[in-house]
Amino acid sequence: MTDLSTVKAALKAQSIETPSWAYGNSGTRFKVFAQAGVPRTPQEKIDDAARVHEFTAAAPSVALHIPWDRTDDYPALAAHAAGQGVRLGVINSNVFQDDDYKLGSVTHPDPKIRRKATDHLLECVDIMDATGSRDLKLWFSDGTNYPGQDDIADRQGRLGDALAEVYERLGDDQRMLLEYKLFEPAFYATDVPDWGTAYAHCLKLGPKAQVVVDTGHHAPGTNIEFIVATLLREGKLGGFDFNSRFYADDDLMAGAADPFQLFRIMYEVVRGGGLAAETGVAFMLDQCHNIEAKIPAIIRSVMNVQEATAKALLVDPVALRAAQQAGEVLEANAVLMDAYNTDVRPLLREVREEQGIDPDPIAAYKRSGWADHIVAERVGGTQAGWGA
Ligand code: AOS
Ligand code: ZN
Numbered sequence: 001m002t003d004l005s006t007v008k009a010a011l012k013a014q015s016i017e018t019p020s021w022a023y024g025n026s027g028t029r030f031k032v033f034a035q036a037g038v039p040r041t042p043q044e045k046i047d048d049a050a051r052v053h054e055f056t057a058a059a060p061s062v063a064l065h066i067p068w069d070r071t072d073d074y075p076a077l078a079a080h081a082a083g084q085g086v087r088l089g090v091i092n093s094n095v096f097q098d099d100d101y102k103l104g105s106v107t108h109p110d111p112k113i114r115r116k117a118t119d120h121l122l123e124c125v126d127i128m129d130a131t132g133s134r135d136l137k138l139w140f141s142d143g144t145n146y147p148g149q150d151d152i153a154d155r156q157g158r159l160g161d162a163l164a165e166v167y168e169r170l171g172d173d174q175r176m177l178l179e180y181k182l183f184e185p186a187f188y189a190t191d192v193p194d195w196g197t198a199y200a201h202c203l204k205l206g207p208k209a210q211v212v213v214d215t216g217h218h219a220p221g222t223n224i225e226f227i228v229a230t231l232l233r234e235g236k237l238g239g240f241d242f243n244s245r246f247y248a249d250d251d252l253m254a255g256a257a258d259p260f261q262l263f264r265i266m267y268e269v270v271r272g273g274g275l276a277a278e279t280g281v282a283f284m285l286d287q288c289h290n291i292e293a294k295i296p297a298i299i300r301s302v303m304n305v306q307e308a309t310a311k312a313l314l315v316d317p318v319a320l321r322a323a324q325q326a327g328e329v330l331e332a333n334a335v336l337m338d339a340y341n342t343d344v345r346p347l348l349r350e351v352r353e354e355q356g357i358d359p360d361p362i363a364a365y366k367r368s369g370w371a372d373h374i375v376a377e378r379v380g381g382t383q384a385g386w387g388a
């Protein structure tokens with residue numbers, strides 16, 4: 001039997017970081033449907049993130065993206081976040097929105113372009129020093145569209161050189177999280193297409209380099225929980241970009257498309273000890289809310305991660321191990337499914353009541369009047385981001 005007080009304690013300790021860009025306008029290549037009241041400044045994105053934390057008590061930090069959240073005073077931005085009851089989290093670099101990067105950034109054949117890209121990554125570490133952020137998240141859109149376009153192996157070497165330079169710049173308590181993605185925007189050979197490539201680079205770099213798993217970045221049918229289990233075993237799971245997908249990198253709300261997959265992932269996290277703060281696994285959202293209201297969608301996503309975590313914590317490890325050892329295939333599967341099929345919403349309501357917040361975060365947000373407030377206050381201008 002699982003001890004409910006342990007489950008509750010683990011749920012109360014879990015933090016889910018929300019991304020600044022999810023609060024701004026976003027869309028597809030076809031159309032960005034602008035929403036009223038979206039943030040115009042990094043400060044306003046932080047204010048929205050603070051509402052998510054206020055109503056969930058589970059989202060105490062917000063990831064920044066440079067240059068979308070560039071400011072001339074990062075300590076002031078950190079102080080603004082603290083005043084709102086949250087803190088600044090991972091710094092996301094951007095070497096994908098500049099004309100110079102048409103053929104790549106750190107893997108570009110021209111050393112001048114590689115220098116420019118690496119300098120941006122180094123600047124992001126300077127920003128981490130100013131914000132007090134622990135992690136630098138690196139996602140490279142680099143890759144090629146046609147066979148023969150560039151030398152695949154040489155590009156790995158260029159990537160390795162840039163990563164090594166940035167790694168050397170990291171402080172003792174800072175990390176780099178390398179994110180992989182199968183395709184898009186490159187359609188033939190992405191330079192960091194899979195966990196194996198990311199892992200190989202991180203292994204060579206050292207302990208401060210870790211792999212980040214974005215749940216939308218795999219081929220359909222990929223067993224993501226297997227990757228999670230493997231990276232955790234190897235001490236190389238830096239964190240997650242949670243979102244969900246039906247087709248490609250859809251960036252829909254975490255847990256919306258395939259809650260069972262999210263449960264299976266969270267089970268491997270729990271099983272591998274990844275919920276413990278010392279392991280350093282960062283639970284982040286990386287989503288875009290193109291047609292739905294953004295703040296309640298982010299609250300819903302946080303709740304979905306919590307529900308998957310709660311179910312994973314409810315798996316009876318003793319019964320599961322006994323069935324596995326006995327080769328009882330159906331029983332072992334049933335132990336897992338019993339946990340998955342448990343309605344954990346009453347448990348999470350209790351957890352929230354014990355934390356002193358409303359048991360229904362979405363209803364509490366709606367009652368707060370924040371949505372009307374931002375529509376009235378935030379007139380004119382759209383903050384840079386995916387939708388700009
Ligand atoms: C891109 O597909 C990746 O998921 C990135 O993590 C992210 O969406 C981007 O860097 C925005 O910060
Ligand atoms: Zn991502």
Ligand code: ZN
Pocket residue numbers: 181214216217249286
């Ligand atoms: Zn993505």
